[in-house]
Amino acid sequence: MTSVAPTNADLAVDPTPGGAGSPAAGSSRRFQLNLRESGIYIAFALIIALFAVLTGGDLLQPQNISNIIVQNSYVLILAIGMILIIIAGHIDLSVGSVVAVCGAITAVLTVEHGVPWPLALLAALIAGGVIGAWQGYWIAYFGIPAFIVTLAGMLLFRALTLTVLKNQGIGPFPDQLRTLSNGFTEGYLGNVGLGDALGGADLFSLLVGVVAIAGIALTQWRTRAGRLRYRQTVDPMPLFLAKIVVPSLLVVFVVVQLARFRNLPWVLVLLAALVLIYSFLSNRSVFGRQIYAVGGNLQAATLSGVKVKSVVFWLFVNMGVLAALAGVIFAGRLNQAGPTAGTSFELDAIAAAFIGGAAVQGGVGKVVGAITGGLIMGVINNGMSLIGAPSEQVMLVKGAVLLAAVAFDVWTKRRAGASR
Template sequence: MFTALALIAILFQVLTEGILLRPLNITNLILQNSYILVLAIGMVIIIILGHIDLSVGSIAAFVGAISGILIINHQMPVFLAVLISLAIGGLIGAWQGFWVAYVKIPAFIVTLAGMLLFRGLTMLVLKGQSVAPYPKSFQDISSGFIPDIFGNGSLHLLTIVIGIIFSAIFIINEVRHRKTQLNYHFEVSSIGLFVGKLIFMIALINIFTYVLATYEGIPTILVILFALVVIYSFVMKKTVIGRHVYAIGGNNKAASLSGIKTKKVTLLAFVNMGVLAALSGLIFAARLNAATPKAGNLFELDAIAACFIGGASAYGGIGTVGGAIVGGLVMGVMNNGMSILGLGIDWQQAIKGLVLLLAVAFDIYNKNKAS
């Protein structure tokens, strides 16, 4: 999928005559797709478990509406309002997770009901009207940038330094990983291929940070996204609960018989999805600078598509957080590139639907081939 993303980006870079990868447009790509990427992180866990969540767009809209009422109408401090909003998202996730995990109602039905319920509640609490504007401190969640501590020149020096630091960390981790594999006599790539990979990734990291540095630097939302990806990747790959999620998605009955508390893990996954849906709603409200009844429309479909395009299996048990992020970026680059080319929303929706169908068909083909 990294290769596919690179090829799609190169294609649209050529078709848009260099507009796609300009510093301003790359920053806009990050800002425009941030709330979908946050949803995709939670959605991929739900999909790995073998479930689906159709309510995340409505939950995002509902929590965004609550934040608008608390911050704008009642002048509540931003930090406190954000905590309350995330807690409400967690409670909604627990409510839906209870019906799925303990009452055994299919997640499709539960979350379809949730989609209708919370969309209706959003219109009810907002009385069909938008609430605006948010204070600057709240808007910075989505549209703010990390300040440059080294000065205010034309180049954001802190971003360059961060790129160099991440390059060093990447080299150390890759060398350490290769050394561990050699110690256990695992097969590794040739030294030439290994060095080539290091050079390519270091160049990619520093080119990316340099492009950001020529505009405003690193967006605040990119820091939030990076932290989420690191934390959730670690949880899914290195912790017991992450292993349990994959085990349940692979074979629920076998996981239960082996002692895994399948109901508890499923409930926690939906609580997590509720919190991330709430965060997505806050990010979208901050970017729009308004809480609106139409927020979150079709967010769930974009998040689901990102997961499947990123390699998650429609049968459960397979998928990664990184893959979901790459899938979301594929969708984002396609949307942005087609918009620059002037393609209408009708063609954009048709092409996105075709890409999703092909991604799932490819997954089923590989599964049948392996069996």
């Protein structure tokens, strides 16, 4: 066999775990970014900057930031469940109809039968779980493709919605459910009077922001320490610090703006809790690793002892519960459950997952990425509305962004394959 001397390209990445490589290689990698992981966040920042300029700064006004979060909350909740299903290599086209039927169940129980709202909310979540179990059984244990099962579910549960509502809207909802959808936290610790920058900001909300920043720093530090402990390569210190500072500045800005308006929306508190829970589930739990294994290589996962059918089944149960929660929030925001509720929500959730970095083939994706993808869609909707763009232009831009995100994913895979 003929030996070949290593080239500079070969030295650019040290294959030894924890190895530093040559000095030249270290300098060339000093500020190198993983485009597949970081590209979505860079794109998000550029989109915000673009619409901030086009709207004359209106996009970043406190009230408008609050509106973006509240108006897109149900899509973000759906995106959390959808990203997990896509990571496992499946799809769910029924979530919009599940949103509608679970909102309808809540309306009938609270408005027509006087059931206390906590029990009605619980009943809706149980109904969503049962729907997810129904679909999960056919997909996981009977072997019907998820596309077909959920396409049938989209029609079945829309018909069930019309039946439950008798083809008419039902409302108004109890004040507590409306508060969950549209309400804000109280000013528990009073306001801060520090000039234009923090004038009128709620102190409690600011403390929540400080805790969030501490959480970001702690998570990044623990991840880095864990990789060093196992002698894996880590980002250079400047890049590591940037991954802490940039998200922290974003959190500070958003929290201060919300605190100056009407404090933190309750639905944002709910979303933050869901992101923390599901990020831990996907990154730190055995079940989360099994999800990635199923989507990354189904045969290898099966041979490794992963109970593939059980994993897929519970993913769809989880999706049903999250769709039910999104349905209650959406109905509470509108103050009524309607026959057309949830229309096209499945498309928004799927788009959020793919824009957020999910791979078409499965095995790749993050909860935070799906939330970012959903916020990108929300900013596009809001920004183009502020500049008075017609609806057809909004759809054109959203479609182009989705296509670009998937094309970027395919391009990075080909680029990585060609470099091996």
